[in-house]
Amino acid sequence: MSASQDEPANRLERRKQRTRAALIQAAQALIAEGKLNVPVLEITQAADVGMGSFYNHFDSKEALFDAAVADVLDNHGALLDRLTESIDDPAETFACSFRLTGRLFRRRPQESQILLVNGLSLIGSDRGLGPRALRDIAAGVAAGRFTVDDPKLALAVAAGALLGLGKLLQQEPERDDATAADRVTEDVLRLLGLPAEEARQICKRPLPSLDGQ
The missing domain is CATH 1.10.10 (Arc Repressor Mutant, subunit A)
Known part of the structure; x- marks a missing residue:
């Protein structure tokens, strides 16, 4: 042709x-x-x-809505992959993704609202933050960084903390999102078995820039 x-x-x-x-x-x-x-x-x-x-x-409105949610999850997952690809430590990769997502609640309100609306149903999704967080938790356990026995159960706890953070940031626009995200991430890292001081230090490290993303 x-x-x-x-x-x-x-x-x-x-x-x-x-x-x-x-x-x-x-x-x-x-x-x-x-x-x-x-x-x-x-x-x-x-x-x-x-x-x-x-x-x-x-074929239907439901098919469109499913595609719309999948698009948000895929974009969010791809962004986290780009921003964390140079990190070797699975504990820091997990923390970086969690801290960045906490900051994105305000930067991308429409996408964040979609995540909050679908909430707990996304924990078992094979797209977006869920599978990446599960991968990082499992890698952290394998590397001796985390001490949890059940990575999927740990993911459910972490997801609940993240969704709660997102809702709180919606309800309290005056609250500093970066500080809140880092505090919740620190608490989740401790729940996963990281020593308190190390969790605190990881959450103080500079993050990749979200500007232009």
Whole structure:
């Protein structure tokens, strides 16, 4: 196929991608607002696409909402991977991800609200922060950094602490998010078996910059 024949196909593919992205963004805004019972028409109007375009991409509203949540989880997970890839110590990797996520509650309020709305159902998800935290906890146990017997149970405790932190930061906008995130991370590290002084020192270390992320 010639380059001139390829171009229309490429344009069509880009248009499809833009339509899908618009639908996902509209769904994310609605989820964050707690509007889960809206009709498909309202979603397409918010996305500024036609009703037919919706069904070219998704079989149902539920499928779209699932994709919208998955998109948030994938983006969050990819961000944490980029920012922690140079850290060798699994305890510090876990702490860095936890501290960064605590700071993202204010920086990315819509995405954070989606995480809070879906809350505990995301603990067992294979996307986003959950599997990465479980990986780091298990690696910490294997390396002798953590002393927990059940990494999945430890993940449930850590997730509850993180969700509680996110909700508190929502309810108390005057509270310093960085200080709160570091204090909760320190407590979670101690629950995982890290000595108190080491947990404190890890949570004082500089974090990768979130600027431009």
